[in-house]
Amino acid sequence: MDIRGIDHIELFVGDARQAAFYFDRAVGFQLLGQGGPETGLADQRSLLLSQGDVRMVLTTGLTAGHPASRYVQRHGDGVAVVALEVDDAAGAYAELVRRGAAGVTPPTTRTGADTEVVTAEVGGFGDVRHRLVSRHGDRGEFLPGAIEMIPSDGGGKLLAEIDHLAVCVPPGQLDETVRHYRDVFGFAEIFTEHVEVAGQAMNSTVVQSGSGRVTLVLLEPDRSRRPGQLDAFLDQHVGAGVQHLGLRTDDIVTAVAALAERGVRFAGTPASYYDALEARVGPVDAPLERLRDLGVLVDRDHGGQLLQIFTESMHVRRTLFLELIERRGARTFGSGNIKALYEAKERELAAAGTTVAAPTPQEVRA
Template identity: 85%
Template sequence: YAELVGRGATPVTPPTTFTGADAEVVTAEVAGFGDVLHRLVQRRGDRRDFLPGAFESAEPAGGADGLLAEIDHLAICVPPGQLDATVAHYERVFGFAQIFTEHIEVAGQAMNSTVVQSPSGRVTLVLLEPDRSHRPGQIDAFLTEHAGAGVQHLGLRTDDIVTAVGALRERGVRFAGTPGAYYDDLERRVGPVDAPLDRLRELSILVDRDHGGQLLQIFTESMHVRRTLFLELIERRGALTFGSGNIKALYEAKERELAAAGATPAVVAGTAQGVGA
C-alpha cells in the first residue's frame, strides 16, 4: 500500500486488519480506473476464512466440484482517448507490463485493445477503448449504460469447458447463443479441434487459435440490470490471447445465416451488431 501510494496511486482505505481464531487478513484500497477501487489482500492462516470477524464463511452450495480453476482475466472498458493513459498508470504504479495489443475492426465498428499483466502473471487486465472514427458498437454501449469506465466481464478459466458448460447449464446458467453457421467452417479456420464438433455446436462453445495454440470460450448472458456485466468461461490449450478472431467469425457466420434465410444486407448488419465489437 505504501509503495503504491508512493508511486502515485490515490489512497482510499489504509491497511485494516480482520482477525479470527485461525486466520488474519489485512486489506487496503487504492483507486484504479473510473470509480473502480483495487483492494490489496494479505492472508495468514486458514485461507477459507474470507474476512474473519466481518463475514462468516460458508461452503459453496454446489461443493468444490473443480469446474472452475481460477480467474483468467478482467476485461475493462475505458472511454475513447483514455487507453494509453490507463496502460501507463498500471505500468508506472502497479509495475504491470504490456503483453498484447491490437486494433479490431468488424462491420464498421472498431476498438483498440491492450493487455497488461502483473509481474507474477497472476493478474491480467484486458483494456478496451472504442475507436470513435467508426460507428458505435458494444464498447460504446457499455460506457453509456455503465456511465463510464468499468469491468465488462470476468474471465474464468476451466480445464474442461465442455463439462463445465454442461454442468452450469443444468444449474440454470444462461449462456449466449452462437449462429449455427459459425461451426460450418470452424476447423478450416482454426484447424482440428480435440472436442466433438456436434457437442461444441450444441453448447455454443467458441474456438479460436493464436500462435500458441487453441482456446475455447463462451460468454454468459448478463445478469446485471443494465446488462453491463457478464462472465466468460475459457479453456486454454496453449493459446495466450483472448479470442479476438471470434468477433469477426461470429459476425460473418451471422451474415451467412441471415443471407441464407433471405435477409437484406441492412437486416444482416443490424442483427449482427450484437455479436461484433
C-alpha cells in the same frame, strides 16, 4: 512489490441475497461466509461465495449513504473491488501511493485465533478500487471478526480460477490506463491490437502482473466508427468498469452443459460459424456437433487453441456478463472470433437471400 494473484473480487449489488441465489443455483458457487452490522460491518450485508479458486464477495449497502448504495445507484450491479494478494499490504499501499496511486483506505489489521489479515485500498479505474490483501497463519478465515465463516466444501468444481477481467474505458483513456498499470502497479503490456469489423472498431491492450496471475484486458471503443457493444456498456454503466469476468475451466463442454441445465443463458452462435471452423483454426479435439449444440467458440494463436463462450448479462442494465474459457495452450483472448462470428452471420443472411443492415457483434452474440 510482488502481486501474487487475485485474492477475491467484490461486487456491489442491489440485493446480495438475490445475487447469491443466482451464483449458487445457476453458476455453482457455494456460500462460505456472511457478515453485516452484527459482525462489525456497519450499514452493509456481505456474502462470501467460492468455487474452485474463485472467491467472490457480494455486498449490499443498508443505507443510502453507503458506498455500495451509491455505486449501485450510479452503475447498477457490478465489480467494485478487485482484491490483490500481496506479501505485505501495508508496504504495498505505501509504495503504490508513492508511485501515484490514489490512497482510499489505509492499512487495517484484523486478527483471529490463528490468522492475521491486513488490508488496504487504492484507486484502480473508474470507481473500481484495488484492495491489497496479505494473509498470515490459518487461511480458513476470510476476514476475522467481520465475515462469519460457514462450513462448506467450496461449491462445484466446474470453474477453476479467474482467467482475466475485461475492462471497458471511455474513448481516449486507454493509453492513460495502460500507463497507470505499468508505472504504478508494475504490470507489463503483453498484447495489443486494433479490431475492426462491420463498421465498428475498438482498441485493446492486455496488461499483466509480473506473477502472470492478474490479467486485465483493457478495451476502448473507436468512436470514429459506428457505436457498438463497448459504447452501450459505457452508456449503461455510466463510465469505466468491468465488462466481463473471464473464468477458466478445465472442461468447457461439461461446464457449459451443466450451467445451461441450471438456467444460465449463453449468447447464441450462428450455426454456419462451425462450417468454416476447422479451416480457420485447424483440427479441434472436441466433437464439432457438440460445440455447435452448446455454442462454444474456438480460436487459435501461436501457443495453441482456446475454447470460449459468453453468458448473457444477468443484470437489468445488460452490463456485466461472464466468459467461460478453456485454454489449450493459447495465451490470447479470442479476438479472431469477432470477425468469424460476423462472417458466419453474413453467410446465413446470404443463404437466406435476406438483405438487412449488418449486425453488430453484440447482436450476433445475442
